[in-house]
Amino acid sequence: MSLRNSVDVSASALRAQSLRMRVIAENLANQQSVSNTPGGDPYRRRVVTFEPILDGGVKSSDAPQQGVRVRGISTDKSAFQRVYQPGHPAADAQGYIMMPNVNSAIETADMRSAQRSYEANVNAIETARAMTMRTIDLLK
Template identity: 40%
Template sequence: MSLFNVFDISGTAMSAQSVRLNTTASNLSNANSVSSSIDQTYRARHPVFAAEMNRATANMDDKASVGVKVLGVVESDKPLTVEYNPNHPMADKDGYIYKPNVNVMEEMANMISASRSYQTNIQIADSAKKMLSRTLRLGQ
């Protein structure tokens, strides 16, 4: 694997972690929202990642790099929080309000993990850049 492939790998990883940070921010911003029906209630979202193995196995002779691919963003199937609060303006006819299934502590841990992963990939790309630069200076 050449050092140029390192840029592809770290670039796809940074892109994936950016999606993860955006979905985490969306979850945190909607954590305290309230609705009057189950259908309208925000549900936590999580990105699904996969290694780009198809591209790597198709180009085995080229020693292709294996990056990260975002397959999509899925909604959590954890149950929503139902609260009896008949005085709330958003309460349904039975007096219930519905809150998202967002776990704020879990989302904060996801945010820290994604942020550190992003920083690590930046450091990897920077190290590869320095190694390429030093390799080019060897011929001088």
């Protein structure tokens, strides 16, 4: 694998982790978003899934030959929490509202994981760049 390929791999991971951090931020921003209608469903947590890019034989200059890409963004099917708030406009006949299935502790842990992965890939790109510059200096 050339240094250029290693930068492409890390760049694909940066794009994927950047999207993951954006989705986590959306989850955190909507952790109190309830339905507008009585008995309706609130915001549902979203999760990013990745898949590897392996030498697939596609020789497009736009697509990396190895790395990672986002497979999709799916919704978490876990149950909503019911909270008793009879005066709330979204309360059902029994006075309960459904709260989003977003847990701030889980989202924070996921954000830290994504951030560390992002930083590791930035370091990999910086190392590859430094190695390339050192090689150029040696060839002078």
